[in-house]
Amino acid sequence: MVFKLGAYVGELLVRHAGGVWADPPAEMGGWPVVKLPSGYYANPIDKAFKRVDNGPEDSVVSFWAAVVPTSSGNPRRWFRRR
Structure with a gap:
């Protein structure tokens, strides 16, 4: 599920x-990663596991806000809390 x-x-x-799905650079481990238009890599699968392991301090919403330029919109548009 994670x-x-x-x-x-x-x-x-x-x-x-x-972004585009890509093979990870060696230092990022084995999960598939997303290469962003900026040239940076994001590792959303690893982030999801960190969220489960560490709790709210590893928020997926803050991850989105950190990797997506603000011109792409508010991250809360894509991640709604219930």
Whole structure:
């Protein structure tokens, strides 16, 4: 389930932030990553596991805000709290 959440976040980065799925650089481990238009890599699957391990301090919403330029919109548009 956690892997699926990370893959979902990654797909949002692809569809709404212009990223592309890519093989990870060696230092990022084995999960697929998203290469962003800025040239940076985001590792949403790893972030999802960190969220489960560490709790709210590893928020997926703050991850989105950190990797997506503000011109792409408010991250809360894509991640709604219930």
